Amino acid sequence: MLLSELKEGETGVIVRVGGNGALRRRILEMGIVKGTKIYVDKYAPLKDPLELIVKNYHISLRVEEAAQIMVEKLQQQD
Amino acid sequence: MSEKKVITIALAGNPNSGKTTIFNNITGTRQKVGNWPGVTVEKKEGLIQKFGYDLKIVDLPGTYSLTPYSIEEIVARDFVLEESPDVIIDIIDASNLERSLYLATQLREIDSKVLFALNMADIAISHETKIDSEKLSNLLDVPVVFTVGNKNEGMDDLLKEAIKLAESSPDKRENRNVKYSRDIENAISKIQDLIEEKAKDKINYKSRWTAIKLLEDDKIVKERFVEKAGAAGEEILEETGVLRKALLNSFDEDPEIVMTDDRYGFIAGIIKEVQTTTIKKRVDVSRNIDLVLTNRFIGFPIFIFFIWAMFQLTFTLGAYPMDWIESGVSLISSYAGSIVPESLFKDLLINGIIGGVGSVIVFLPNILILFFCIALFEDTGYMARAAFIMDKIMHLIGLHGKSFIPMLMGFGCNVPAIMATRTLESEKDRILTILITPFMSCSAKLPVYIVLAGTFFAAKAGNVIFSLYLLGILLSIISGRLFRSTLLKGIDAPFVMELPPYRVPMLRSLMIHMWDRSKMFLRRMGGVILVGSVIVWALSAFPRNVEYSADYSSEIDRANESFNIKIAAADEKDKELLKNERIAAIAEIEKAMNAEKTEKSYMGRIGKGISPVFEPLGIDWRGSVSLLTGFFAKEIVVSTLGVLYSTEGPDDKDALKNALRSSGMTPLSALSMMVFVLLYLPCFATIAMIRKETASFKWTAFSIIYSTTIAWIAAFCVFQGGKLLGFQ
Ligand SMILES: Nc1nc2c(ncn2[C@@H]2O[C@H](COP(=O)(O)OP(=O)(O)OP(=O)(O)O)[C@@H](O)[C@H]2O)c(=O)[nH]1
Ligand SMILES: [Mg+2]
Numbered sequence: 001m002l003l004s005e006l007k008e009g010e011t012g013v014i015v016r017v018g019g020n021g022a023l024r025r026r027i028l029e030m031g032i033v034k035g036t037k038i039y040v041d042k043y044a045p046l047k048d049p050l051e052l053i054v055k056n057y058h059i060s061l062r063v064e065e066a067a068q069i070m071v072e073k074l075q076q077q078d
Numbered sequence: 079m080s081e082k083k084v085i086t087i088a089l090a091g092n093p094n095s096g097k098t099t100i101f102n103n104i105t106g107t108r109q110k111v112g113n114w115p116g117v118t119v120e121k122k123e124g125l126i127q128k129f130g131y132d133l134k135i136v137d138l139p140g141t142y143s144l145t146p147y148s149i150e151e152i153v154a155r156d157f158v159l160e161e162s163p164d165v166i167i168d169i170i171d172a173s174n175l176e177r178s179l180y181l182a183t184q185l186r187e188i189d190s191k192v193l194f195a196l197n198m199a200d201i202a203i204s205h206e207t208k209i210d211s212e213k214l215s216n217l218l219d220v221p222v223v224f225t226v227g228n229k230n231e232g233m234d235d236l237l238k239e240a241i242k243l244a245e246s247s248p249d250k251r252e253n254r255n256v257k258y259s260r261d262i263e264n265a266i267s268k269i270q271d272l273i274e275e276k277a278k279d280k281i282n283y284k285s286r287w288t289a290i291k292l293l294e295d296d297k298i299v300k301e302r303f304v305e306k307a308g309a310a311g312e313e314i315l316e317e318t319g320v321l322r323k324a325l326l327n328s329f330d331e332d333p334e335i336v337m338t339d340d341r342y343g344f345i346a347g348i349i350k351e352v353q354t355t356t357i358k359k360r361v362d363v364s365r366n367i368d369l370v371l372t373n374r375f376i377g378f379p380i381f382i383f384f385i386w387a388m389f390q391l392t393f394t395l396g397a398y399p400m401d402w403i404e405s406g407v408s409l410i411s412s413y414a415g416s417i418v419p420e421s422l423f424k425d426l427l428i429n430g431i432i433g434g435v436g437s438v439i440v441f442l443p444n445i446l447i448l449f450f451c452i453a454l455f456e457d458t459g460y461m462a463r464a465a466f467i468m469d470k471i472m473h474l475i476g477l478h479g480k481s482f483i484p485m486l487m488g489f490g491c492n493v494p495a496i497m498a499t500r501t502l503e504s505e506k507d508r509i510l511t512i513l514i515t516p517f518m519s520c521s522a523k524l525p526v527y528i529v530l531a532g533t534f535f536a537a538k539a540g541n542v543i544f545s546l547y548l549l550g551i552l553l554s555i556i557s558g559r560l561f562r563s564t565l566l567k568g569i570d571a572p573f574v575m576e577l578p579p580y581r582v583p584m585l586r587s588l589m590i591h592m593w594d595r596s597k598m599f600l601r602r603m604g605g606v607i608l609v610g611s612v613i614v615w616a617l618s619a620f621p622r623n624v625e626y627s628a629d630y631s632s633e634i635d636r637a638n639e640s641f642n643i644k645i646a647a648a649d650e651k652d653k654e655l656l657k658n659e660r661i662a663a664i665a666e667i668e669k670a671m672n673a674e675k676t677e678k679s680y681m682g683r684i685g686k687g688i689s690p691v692f693e694p695l696g697i698d699w700r701g702s703v704s705l706l707t708g709f710f711a712k713e714i715v716v717s718t719l720g721v722l723y724s725t726e727g728p729d730d731k732d733a734l735k736n737a738l739r740s741s742g743m744t745p746l747s748a749l750s751m752m753v754f755v756l757l758y759l760p761c762f763a764t765i766a767m768i769r770k771e772t773a774s775f776k777w778t779a780f781s782i783i784y785s786t787t788i789a790w791i792a793a794f795c796v797f798q799g800g801k802l803l804g805f806q
Contacts, residue, residue, distance in 0.1 A: 028335060
């Protein structure tokens with residue numbers, strides 16, 4: 001499923017980062033790479049962008065960018 | 079001591095890792111620090127002597143990798159790669175080790191001597207994360223030092239290590255490099271061999287590094303490489319292209335992406351060995367704060383409340399110290415008046431200098447409060463949240479949340495705000511943001527609002543001023559939308575931003591910030607405001623001999639005489655009353671005389687000349703010239719008003735207010751004037767910065783014309799519209 005389909009408080013494991021160009025590269029360089037756990041902390045008041053926790057830090061992406069990232073939803077939360 | 083070579087030490091690292099904090103500690107300077115990524119956008123240098131060495135410390139903008147994404151990152155990249163500093167200190171946020179190691183491993187791949195500073199060690203500890211620095215040091219073969227930037231801990235160790243490293247022989251250390259996937263490694267060696275064979279002496283860096291960068295298709299390295307190596311370079315690039323294609327086929331992915339994955343794989347291995355986190359549900363204060371401040375329902379109201387509170391505070395809290403300064407100024411003025419003999423010089427001193435500068439200097443408290451609030455936003459980490467919640471709205475105009483940071487900074491001063499746009503990735507976004515930032519009303523305009531709103535709106539002044547700022551934001555958004563769909567069409571830039579944890583701002587740094595601001599403000603008073611006030615005074619004091627329409631001096635004599643007769647005839651108890659009446663009557667005549675004198679001065683003539691333009695806005699000739707002088711600095715608008723309206727002498731501290739009220743200015747025309755001031759052409763310094771940052775005369779001219787036109791139209795609508803609706 002897509003990262004943008006995860007709800008607040010859900011965790012996923014990144015399967016593939018789509019998109020192209022400089023942005024995709026930057027997202028990867030910031031540690032959003034295959035196999036990484038990503039937690040959807042919250043959506044902004046206007047539903048866009050969203051705040052994620054990855055590798056222990058907080059990053060914000062827009063929904064349309066999150067829709068380029070494929071994740072596998074993790075069932076249980078820790 | 080013998081002539082020693084200066085050791086250059088570069089401070090590199092991820093954004094917001096504390097580079098500038100450490101730079102300030104080491105060099106004793108006060109470069110700007112803030113808790114959001116992208117505070118530093120230029121490189122800053124400082125020279126110091128320590129442990130018998132001359133050190134040149136260079137603070138760089140933050141960057142996540144050596145493949146730059148925005149202009150300020152290019153600065154960092156270029157310095158690290160092209161100016162080969164003797165030592166690079168990679169300032170690492172220890173509480174964010176894994177991501178920080180990405181840049182660190184890239185820095186390890188180049189030739190330079192690298193040293194790690196594990197900064198924010200305090201936070202790592204509070205997160206119960208332990209980092210085995212010895213192991214880290216062994217694994218990557220780099221010296222590692224723990225530091226706490228904001229407590230000034232570990233600085234000496236850091237410098238000692240850096241000097242030791244600088245003095246060590248370059249070959250001593252063996253690099254522990256990232257091992258990439260087998261196919262990639264093969265391709266790297268192939269390119270490396272080609273380079274060794276054909277262009278060995280034409281590259282600045284190790285052949286492995288160059289090979290990696292070529293394989294990654296790094297634009298800048300490719301360009302430099304061809305420049306240097308010529309035909310052989312072209313040949314190698316072609317070969318690289320073939321290799322890249324092969325890799326693309328086998329991985330179904332660009333090699334640079336695979337390499338990023340590999341680096342993070344390598345890093346994960348290191349993290350496993352050096353970092354231990356006691357897994358325990360800990361209370362994350364920062365997240366709890368965010369649950370409220372970026373809450374779905376109250377996030378926006380809180381944001382608007384903060385901005386409202388900022389202006390309310392500025393206005394109400396600032397009023398007290400303002401009163402004291404005002405009394406001080408009038409004390410000085412009357413003292414000077416009593417000791418300096420009647421002369422042209424006295425006029426210059428009292429009306430020009432004390433009147434002009436004094437009318438502006440009283441706003442120091444207001445401006446300090448405003449900057450204090452902005453500094454609070456910046457230092458706590460709220461700035462990044464403002465960008466986060468505003469992103470959707472900024473998206474409407476094709477910009478993103480990060481553009482909102484320069485805009486908020488614009489409330490303080492447009493000059494640094496325009497520079498802050500460098501963190502925006504796309505050139506069009508930058509220009510767009512630069513064009514709309516001047517609508518964010520800067521602190522220099524505040525005095526104008528305080529005078530006019532304070533005079534005409536009394537208790538509602540705070541709200542009037544707040545609405546003006548909102549109008550500025552609104553018009554900047556509308557203008558942005560307009561430009562986006564006409565002049566600056568382009569795809570919407572994506573929004574990727576790190577949200578740093580909230581931090582308790584350091585009182586010391588806030589105080590230093592205030593102190594620096596005060597100094598800057600006072601320097602302005604001694605500089606542009608003083609010169610401006612003297613010019614304004616001169617233009618209004620000359621020519622000395624005006625031909626009056628009436629013979630005022632004989633009018634005064636006549637008034638005197640008639641009162642004297644009356645007083646002589648009156649009873650004892652009416653005498654006092656009549657004496658007061660006499661004083662008032664004479665003051666009335668003198669006022670008329672002074673008014674006529676100013677009207678016939680050079681200033682008056684200029685004012686009369688341009689006033690037709692401002693007449694539809696309800697602004698009289700005095701207002702018109704004041705606006706004109708605001709080009710040099712917005713505060714001068716007030717000092718000009720002070721000189722032009724203060725016909726009663728500046729030692730009365732409510733003189734300007736009374737004069738404004740009796741001059742025929744109405745609340746409506748005051749509002750119209752404030753709207754005009756809010757929007758019209760930016761000050762000289764801002765224009766110079768726009769020119770510098772857009773590197774285009776065309777955009778600069780456009781900005782000036784556009785803002786002034788909008789200002790006129792908006793003020794026209796306010797005044798004429800208000801009149802139609804029956805306001806006064
Ligand atoms: N708790 C803690 N905070 C720190 C430490 N060092 C710096 N800070 C804070 O971290 C924030 C960022 O510091 P800066 O020095 O502006 O960071 P920078 O690396 O120059 O950031 P950019 O210029 O944006 O790349 C500020 O709020 C500092 O007060 C530290 O060791 N511990
Ligand atoms: Mg900095």
